[in-house]
Amino acid sequence: MIQNIQDSADQQAAYYGLPTRVCYCKKCVMSNQRPSSYPEFKHTASRITPTLHIGEDGVCDACRYNERKRDIPWAAREEELLKLLDLHRRNDGEYDCIVPGSGGKDSVYAAHLLKYKYGMHPLTVTWPPIMYTDYGYQNFRNWLDVGGFDNLSFNRNGRVHKLLTRLAIENLLHPFQTFILGQKNLAPKLALKFKIPLIFYGEPEAEYGNAIAETNVSLRDKSYYAMANLDEIHLAGLPIPELTEKYGLTLNDLRCYLPADHQELEATRIEVHYLGYYLRWTPQEAYYYSVEHAGFKARQFRTEGTYSKYNSIDDKIDDLHYYTTYLKFGLGRASYDASQEIRNNHLTREEGVALVKRFDGEYPSRYLQEVLDYIELPLERFNELCEKARSPHLWTKQTGEWRLRYPVWEAEV
């Protein structure tokens, strides 16, 4: 296992329940500090989530899964998909599946394959970004206009949305939370309303390092999008009664952020699948496919905090989000991008390490002020929250500057 020399006497406190010893995967550039995906509506300031598992052989679960992908009988998996689709395909003019997305390369790819390769009739549904980028909005339009899809977009009460986004930053330093909530919860609720039994997301979350057992099933676990009762819900890290009593919000204001009702889902046959379980999913191929078939365009410039131009580019708050993961977990956007590309053989580990060293944690200045003005959070307050979010076991201040104690480029291989 690649591990930094860490004297136990020198052990610093770890925030967020993170492992106190930092270690990196020997194949990619991810560390054991990366939190696994977790039901967003259970996220509180004191939550402790599982993090990326790195085995005794020094290989992380995401890389291990990637190796296993070579042995997956993809032809048989596609047969499984065809059977599922044959069962649900409708030719009476109704929709037979839902593809959630905002017109990024993965949702474009999924919807297009389902409609034009497999003869399905998808309704695309969108929980729009907090603040569209111009090119992100253009990609969304192209998805519908060039790709050829019907779409339902859910536009929220802007006052509530700004408040919840600001509170998620203040309480959890999590600018992206309101987006994640809607992105996971909207489609199952619309499926119930419109009686559309199939939902297709793209890649399984396990590709990026959730428990590896989750890759053995095509269905998304209900715990991600269903609730049994309101008491288990936290939004922006706060329980519902606090949001209603202290901030004057009503249950109706919060409704669209909540997951679908567990009992209602149980009473129907709605299934949430990952298309990436059935078809081999490579982000770069999804990108080329979307360019060819739906007019998808990358950014004209490099995304702040990384070297790439086509991943998650439709929301102005995205750059902020990855900046906060860098502060909290020591992993910025270049770490995420490079790890994925190393696994797909588009980069060597050495190149990945160099890119992380160069770009990770770059201050997200391009859209920062605009986003903060929109959610009415002063810049000084944001910087103050960032300062407090750095876990002592990851960060040290030397001559007035923050430095990672154990960066990947200093890790022993």
Ligand SMILES: [Zn+2]
């Ligand atoms: Zn790895």
